[in-house]
Amino acid sequence: MTDATDVTGDLAGIRDAVSVRLPAASAYLSVLRTATAGLAARLDFTLDEIEDLRIAVDEACAMLLRQAVPGTDLTAEFELTGQEMSIRVEVSTVGIAEPKRDDFAWMVLTALADDVDAVSDSPDHMAIVLRKRRGAARPA
Amino acid sequence: MHVLTERNGHFAVITVTGDLDATTTAQLQDEVRAARTLSGDLIFDMAGMSFMDSAGIRVLLDAYHHARAHGGTVSVCAPRPSPRKVMELVGLAGHIPIHDTLQEALGG
Numbered sequence: 407m408t409d410a411t412d413v414t415g416d417l418a419g420i421r422d423a424v425s426v427r428l429p430a431a432s433a434y435l436s437v438l439r440t441a442t443a444g445l446a447a448r449l450d451f452t453l454d455e456i457e458d459l460r461i462a463v464d465e466a467c468a469m470l471l472r473q474a475v476p477g478t479d480l481t482a483e484f485e486l487t488g489q490e491m492s493i494r495v496e497v498s499t500v501g502i503a504e505p506k507r508d509d510f511a512w513m514v515l516t517a518l519a520d521d522v523d524a525v526s527d528s529p530d531h532m533a534i535v536l537r538k539r540r541g542a543a544r545p546a
Numbered sequence: 547m548h549v550l551t552e553r554n555g556h557f558a559v560i561t562v563t564g565d566l567d568a569t570t571t572a573q574l575q576d577e578v579r580a581a582r583t584l585s586g587d588l589i590f591d592m593a594g595m596s597f598m599d600s601a602g603i604r605v606l607l608d609a610y611h612h613a614r615a616h617g618g619t620v621s622v623c624a625p626r627p628s629p630r631k632v633m634e635l636v637g638l639a640g641h642i643p644i645h646d647t648l649q650e651a652l653g654g
Contacts, residue, residue, distance in 0.1 A: 432568040439597070457628045464599050468568045510600035510636050517635045 422448065422486040430474035430497050438482055439464050445484050446491055451540050458518040459538055463493055465515040466522075466534040469505045470497040473532060489540045494525075496533035503532045549574055551581040555652055558585040563594035566602040566629075574605050586618030589651045593624035602629070603636050610642055623651040 426441055428434040442463045446456040467480060474480065474497035485492045505512065505524045516522050519536040526532045547570040548563040558581040566574060581588055588609055592598075606620070613620045623645040625633065633639050645651040 435567050435569065436565055454627075457631075460597075461599060461628065461632060464567060464597075468599065468601065471568070510603050514600050514603075514632055514635050 422484075424484040424486075426482045426484070427479050428482070430471055430476070430478050430480040432468065432471055434480070435464055435467055435471075438467055441482070442484070442493070445486060449486055449489075449491060449540055451491070451538075455538065455540065459491065459493075462515050462518040462522075462536055462538070463495065465511045465518075466493075466495050466536055469511045469515070470495055470532060470534060473497065473499045473503040473505075475500060490537055492535065492537045494533055494535045496525075496531060499530055499532045502526055502529050505532070505534065547573065549577045551577055551584065553584045554589075554648075556585055557587045557589050557652060558582070559589045559591055559648065561591040561594065565597040566595060566605075567597065567599050568601045571601045571605050574602070575608070578605065578609050582612075582618075586613065586616055588613065588618065588620045589648070590620070590622045591624060591648050591651075592622055592626070592629055593648070595626065595629055598625075598629035598632055600632070600636065603632065603638055606633075606638060606642060610638075621645060621651050623648045 424445060426438065428437060439460045443456050443460050446459045470480065478498040480495060480497050483494045504526050519538050520542050521537040523535045525535060547565055550561045552559050560577055560581050562574065610620045621643040624647055625644060630644065633644065
């Protein structure tokens, strides 16, 4: 018990920021899923929560890749605070693009993440920001 | 992803192993078309499938609509918790029967 509390205490003080840049191609989706799972494990997310994050990041990236300019990069910025993981994924687009909110990808993404924002305010870029808190679905 | 189709009874059983995502759906779609030449009654055996996202859901839904239009059936067996959760999130579980085992799917 004491050990577990200490570990949580240590992690609460960590602010990790990790950036990943990959070709904007679906062949790299599995790499991002693996990175997501590895980073989520650092925050002591449960296995179910890690799986939710893995799926949510995959869906967000798959949505962006449909609008991405071929030959450009996808960037994923992971920020880990004590209780929460925030992920911003971004691609280059032609003009202002909006993610389709009426399809299965958006349905799955919004069900599995605690917060989802589509950021399409600047031309030629589109981003999705998603957040998940540790233990959010459970009573304290 | 690896995919294999075999006839079992009057069913065509499509066994999916590995990750089903945007990179592998076209391969599965081809396999489904080939499987229909064996039988109009399809079972997706997901025991070895480690990951599925909404791209996989679209393949299952296509198979379901095609089966409904042509008098066939589609069912799923032995999905791991994560693919099962995705199917339930989009409401697919209400249309396509999910069996715990292949044996149960073959008997149903």
